[in-house]
Structure formats: C-alpha cells, structure tokens
Amino acid sequence: MNKTENNKAWFLVLPVVILVAFSAVIPLMTVVNYSVQDIFGPGQRFFVGDEWFRETLRDPRLHEAFLRQLLFTGTILAIQIPLGIAIALTLPTKGWGVSACLVLLALPLLMPWNVVGTIWLIFARTDIGLAGWSLAQLGIDFNFTGDPLHAWITVVVMDVWHWTPLVVLLCYSGLxxxxxxxxxxxxxxxxxxxxxxxxxxxxxxTGVLTIAVLLRFMDSFMIYTEPFVLTGGGPGNSTTFLSQFLATAAVGRFDIGPAAAFSIIYFLFILLFSWLFYTAITRISTGTR
Amino acid sequence: MRYAFGKIALVFYLLLLMLPIYWLIVTSLQTNAQILGSFDLFPPDPTLANFTRILTDRTWYEGYINSLTYVGLNVVISLSVALPAAYAFSRYKFIGDKHMFFWLLSNRMAPAAVFLLPFFNLYSTVGLFDTHIAVALAHCLFTVPLAVWILEGFMSGVPKEIDETAYIDGYSFPRFFVFIFMPLIKAGIGVTAFFCFMFSWVELLLARTLTSVNAKPIAVTMTRTVGAAGIDWGTLAAAGVLTIVPGAIVIWFVRNYIAKGFALGRV
Known part of the structure; x- marks a missing residue:
C-alpha cells in the first residue's frame, strides 16, 4: 500500500511511545545506571566504570550457563524444526479434521508456562507420573531430580512438547x-x-521457516518458568539457563551491579537477533528475497 | 500406502501431545491417597473434591480473580494505545516510523529477566508495588508491541479508499475510526485481544516479582501446594486444569489465527 506522508501521525503513536517509554526505557536506563555503579545503600554509590562488565564476562558460572543455553537452543531447534515440518506435511488439508488438528495442536501453546512445568512434573515422576512410572517398569532407573542427564532430557522433551506445535502451525499456513x-x-x-x-x-x-527458527531461537533464549518449575535449575546447575542465572543473581543474591551488566549484554545479544528477525520479516512481506 | 503412514504418524503424535494433559486431568480427579497409593490409567473412583476445594477456598480463588483482573486491565490498556498507533503505521509515512516499529518489536523480544530488578524498583518508587495495575503495565512491555504488529497487519488489509470516502462524506477522524473503521477490523481486534490475554495470562516471572499479597496471581498461589507434608498433588493438578480452561474455551474461535498471532501477524 502506498502510504501518505504525514508527520502528524506521530500523535497517534504518542500513547504507545509514552507507555513503552515508561515500561521499557526508564527501566533500561536504570539498568545502565546500576551497571556502572557500586551501590551499598541510599546515597552511598560509587562510579566503577566497566568493572562489572569485565567481572561478568570473566565469570565462569556465566560461561557455563551460556554454553548450556547454546546447547539447549541448538538441541531444541534441531528437533523441533524437522519434526514440525514433518507433522505439518501429514496434516489434512480439508474436512473437519483440519479444525480438530489445529485445536489439539494449539492447546499446549495456550497454557500458562508454569502449568507446563507442573504437567511435566506430574507426568515424569516415577511414583505418580505416567512417563516416569512406565520407564521404571521398563527397568530404566529414571530420576530427573537427581541425574543431570535425565533432568536435561526431561527439559528438552518438555520444550519439544510445548513448542513444536508452533512450528507445525507456521509451516502448515506456509504450505x-x-x-x-x-x-x-x-x-x-x-x-x-x-x-x-x-x-x-x-x-x-523458507519464509515461515525463517520466522519459526528466529522465534524459537529467541524464545528459547529467554526460557525461565518451565525449567524453574520442573527442576528449579538443578540438579546442581545442570538446567540453569541464562534467564534463571540472571534472576537468581538479581533477586536471589541481590548482586545488582553484575546482574545489571549482564542484563545489558543479554539485551544487546537479543537485540541483534531481533534485528535479523525484523529484516527477515520485512523482506518476506515485501517479497524481495 | 504413504498416505496411510502419514495419518498413523499424525495420530500417534497427537496422542503423545495429549497424554501429559490427560494425565494432569486424571491426577486432578483423585485424592492424594489414591494418587500416591495405586497406579491407574483411569481414575477408579473419580472425585471433584480438589476442584471444590479451590473454588470454595478464598485464598485459592482469589488467585484466579487477581490474575483475571490484571490480564483484563492489560488487554484494555494494550488495545486502547495500540489501535491508533497501528492505524498510523498502516496508513502514514512519518519521520522515524520504521525505527519506531523495530523498537516496539525489540521490546517483545526482550527477556523479562532483564527488566526484573528495575521494574521492582520503579513500581516500588511510584507506590504501585503489589497492585494489579503494576503487573498490567509491566506486561504491556510485550503485549503492546504484539498488539501494534498484529493490528497493523489486519488494518493494511482494509483498502485506503474507505478512509478517503469517509473523509469526503464529512466524517471526523475519531467518528470514522470508531464507527466505520473498527467494525471493519473487528475480527482483528478480537484476535489481538485474545493474544494480549494469552501472553499476559501465561507469564509468571514479572507477575511473581511485582506482587506479594494483594495482587498475587494464581501461578504463585499454586506454589503453596508444596507444604511440610510434601506436595498436595491433587490440588496442584486441579489448579493446573483450571488455568487451562480460558485457553481451551476460546481455542475454537482463534484456531486459524494462532500461527498469525505468534508470528506477529506476518504469516
């Protein structure tokens, strides 16, 4: 559509600008403020420059969390994308089956994230859960609260269960x-x-797959609630991903400075991928590829 | 042959997809003694006691009311600011429009954990901590960009001639927008409202951090089932089932728009 040039349109956008400024810009500036200061209490703060940034980037726990995050995101992308395409190809194209399949597929997507964690907690336990109990009957010593590998598998299976339908629905509309x-x-x-x-x-x-990959990449990079409910990040730190690492540092230990420095690095990283997403999406809608 | 194989694979996948949900429902229909005592694929003696407990206990059902309150507020705020903005993006070119559009998107993609601490401080400073409006405003961080993007997609589908005809007929902008334009995109408004509802309903991290007692969401109330005597599995499962209900009710109406909503109206 050819648009009219009119700068008065800013007045229509203004409410959004004010609202988002309040809920995004002010908090973000606060984070920047924290990240360069050492704060002991009201009125007792010192400018420390890039110290928190250097400390954060050298933190071995952060490196571990980052590697875990990359491994997790890589794993779920490698499973969800091919599986999503395969399922989308088998979906019916006409009749009542279309609506029935779409409704069933969409169900996990519309669930509160903590309930997704709860469902898998109930499902995977060996004493009361169908999956855990069945595995135990097969003679497999399955224990997702104690064994890091089992915990890891459970979290991956949970994420595949939760988000593959999104890939299916995107591919289906593409098909x-x-x-x-x-x-x-x-x-x-x-x-x-x-x-x-x-x-x-x-x-x-290609178009919908680009969107699917980027959406899954970014959302899995922010995953917090589901593993928090299911494993609480443990056993040890084996399922602690970036968001949980940050939440523990900021609210749990109250290490404001390092947490803020880390927030900014995290945010810039996501921003880069948002830009890729935006470029991909605008190219798809204008048809220049 | 290939066709039949595809059908079997699909049915198998859908069964696997439904299995954990089925198990949640089975667990919610049993007492704790039954859950821990015996292992049954079907509840031998289904009981609604867990649901009755939640719906009659004030501390439990208040969680639902709190969640619905801030989610409702969020939908109203998001739609009322996003409608004019989406119209501007779909109809006009103005200085910085593309940057603005991208900036909104970057907020949808921002990890909630980044905003945890500053939100906590900001809302405490302005005296909004532990109120419904604080959570509603915090959730606007990702619902407003979503609403603008989805609505812009729907609005661009309405031919511009309609606007021009209405202006020639002497309609003022507000009257045209409310009485002519909004009815034309009511499906889009419905879908957008649904997605704002959903994304606010499923979020826990911000809602949990910004509330303590008065505006505590249901998701936090659910953590109460972990007591000294172990976990109250029956009640936990029943509470889980009840949180799925809002999504399950409207799912039929939005089934064709789910992909669109998650892809920000770009599929």
Missing part, C-alpha cells in the same frame, strides 16, 4: 499458501514425493 498449479505441474513432470518436497514445498516454506 496452504502454495497454489495447486504447482502440484499439478509437478504431477505432469512425474515428480515423486521427495522431489515435490525438495523443489516445491521447501523453497516455498
């Missing part, structure tokens, strides 16, 4: 946008199922 003529042409050419997927469906899915 529905392919005109029938493409499939007819493929049939005339005698293309097999794999060829249809490789040369028609996959290229047409």
């Amino acid at each position: 529905r946008a392919i005109p029938d003529a493409f499939y007819q042409a493929a049939q005339v050419d005698g293309a097999g199922a794999w060829a249809v997927f490789r040369y028609i469906q996959l290229p047409k899915l």
